[in-house]
Amino acid sequence: MQPAPQTANVKAMDEMEPTRAVVAQAARIRAAVIASREFAAGLFDQLRRDGHDDPGVSRDTYGPGEQRAHETCAAAAAAMGLTIERDPAANLYMTLPGLDTKEKRIVIGSHLDSVPHGGNFDGAAGVVAGLVAIQALRRLGCTPRRDVTVMGIRAEESIWFQVSYIGSRSALGTLPDGSLDVRRIDTGRTLREHIADCGGDPARIRTGPRYLDPSHLHAFLELHIEQAPSLVEAGCPVGIGTGIPGNFRYPEASIEGSNDHVGLPRRFRRDAALAGAEFAMALDAMWADYDARGVAMACTIGRFHTDAKQHGLTIVPGAFHFSLDVRAYDETVLAELDQRVDAIIATIEQRRGVRFHLGTKARAAVGPVDADIRAALTRGAAALGINTIDLGSPASHDAAAFAACGVKMGLIFVRNTNGSHNAAEAMALEDFLDGASVLTEWLVTQSI
Numbered sequence: 001m002q003p004a005p006q007t008a009n010v011k012a013m014d015e016m017e018p019t020r021a022v023v024a025q026a027a028r029i030r031a032a033v034i035a036s037r038e039f040a041a042g043l044f045d046q047l048r049r050d051g052h053d054d055p056g057v058s059r060d061t062y063g064p065g066e067q068r069a070h071e072t073c074a075a076a077a078a079a080m081g082l083t084i085e086r087d088p089a090a091n092l093y094m095t096l097p098g099l100d101t102k103e104k105r106i107v108i109g110s111h112l113d114s115v116p117h118g119g120n121f122d123g124a125a126g127v128v129a130g131l132v133a134i135q136a137l138r139r140l141g142c143t144p145r146r147d148v149t150v151m152g153i154r155a156e157e158s159i160w161f162q163v164s165y166i167g168s169r170s171a172l173g174t175l176p177d178g179s180l181d182v183r184r185i186d187t188g189r190t191l192r193e194h195i196a197d198c199g200g201d202p203a204r205i206r207t208g209p210r211y212l213d214p215s216h217l218h219a220f221l222e223l224h225i226e227q228a229p230s231l232v233e234a235g236c237p238v239g240i241g242t243g244i245p246g247n248f249r250y251p252e253a254s255i256e257g258s259n260d261h262v263g264l265p266r267r268f269r270r271d272a273a274l275a276g277a278e279f280a281m282a283l284d285a286m287w288a289d290y291d292a293r294g295v296a297m298a299c300t301i302g303r304f305h306t307d308a309k310q311h312g313l314t315i316v317p318g319a320f321h322f323s324l325d326v327r328a329y330d331e332t333v334l335a336e337l338d339q340r341v342d343a344i345i346a347t348i349e350q351r352r353g354v355r356f357h358l359g360t361k362a363r364a365a366v367g368p369v370d371a372d373i374r375a376a377l378t379r380g381a382a383a384l385g386i387n388t389i390d391l392g393s394p395a396s397h398d399a400a401a402f403a404a405c406g407v408k409m410g411l412i413f414v415r416n417t418n419g420s421h422n423a424a425e426a427m428a429l430e431d432f433l434d435g436a437s438v439l440t441e442w443l444v445t446q447s448i
């Protein structure tokens with residue numbers, strides 16, 4: 001069912017006095033989005049049931065949890081009459097055809113996987129928002145000029161394969177070499193095998209043409225819950241993204257010292273655990289230094305432990321294991337941090353007679369938000385009467401993979417209490433509908 005273009009109404013609005021026209025249009029957009037309230041609530045409930053894994057949800061990357069979420073969203077989109085496609089990485093594309101299908105398309109998307117025992121809205125909110133926005137466009141009688149595709153992206157949560165943006169980078173042809181042979185940390189099976197399990201064609205990811213050609217994309221927009229409490233603190237339902245941090249990561253780093261007797265004097269020790277502790281405190285001091293200068297960055301040691309096979313009350317630890325994620329919003333800052341981490345390591349190695357083995361280094365580029373999209377989203381939110389703040393993303397998002405390919409990118413954050421990557425993560429449906437309204441308003445402006 002193709003609704004008629006809304007050209008006549010839009011023209012009529014243009015002839016009105018601007019403020020009244022904008023206000024009237026905003027009210028219509030808001031009403032059109034709010035009419036999808038039950039649809040959104042129902043889809044979120046279904047996704048929660050599909051991923052249920054007490055506590056919270058587990059939509060495991062390229063596993064049954066993620067697969068069910070893809071099937072649920074595809075079924076909802078099919079019921080809406082959207083065109084359904086999947087690429088060799090098993091990403092899901094749900095498209096509302098535009099008036100000119102040869103125009104560069106708009107992609108709205110986010111991921112449908114989650115961390116183990118995560119919350120229901122991390123990722124999924126962006127996909128549901130895309131479907132809500134398309135329903136709203138139809139209610140407004142607005143057929144977009146160009147195709148609007150809602151993308152259910154695979155494998156964003158790098159906890160499973162320890163590789164960033166697997167789904168989006170596969171679609172864009174930028175998945176790093178060797179990624180398909182990486183093993184999932186719990187199953188021990190390769191990414192290649194997992195993709196095939198989910199109906200994908202891993203061989204074609206590397207050898208076939210890329211499914212999404214960046215030069216054929218008008219823009220990529222992602223709505224995502226905020227994963228820090230800034231919007232809660234500011235009392236705003238929606239944040240307009242200013243950028244996504246880049247990072248460098250060491251998923252499997254270790255420190256080699258010497259296992260020794262508990263009575264060994266300090267001067268003879270090569271204590272890997274104390275070296276790890278010194279490293280952690282030095283990183284925290286480095287972060288405090290950047291904080292004091294107002295430079296946004298973060299470093300996280302997600303894993304930090306002695307060797308369980310050998311550690312014990314009476315043994316000086318000879319091995320220590322950790323992971324490290326360092327992120328910043330500026331490539332220059334990131335490069336500087338890289339050097340400072342290396343310098344800290346060199347100092348500790350010399351002082352304590354230990355060796356750091358950093359293992360494989362993973363990198364993700366900084367994801368800059370397009371200035372025009374950001375300004376348009378801010379204007380749109382103001383017209384809708386929705387309070388916003390500008391917000392640097394604390395987390396990594398697929399939108400960064402699109403930005404890295406030169407695709408214009410925009411981000412909308414929705415207030416979320418109780419933090420993220422946990423079962424207590426919470427987003428009010430009203431706040432979600434506010435975010436979806438900002439998204440819809442932007443789509444309407446692109447269609448005029």
Ligand SMILES: [Zn+2]
Binds near residue numbers: 122123156224
């Ligand atoms: Zn996410």
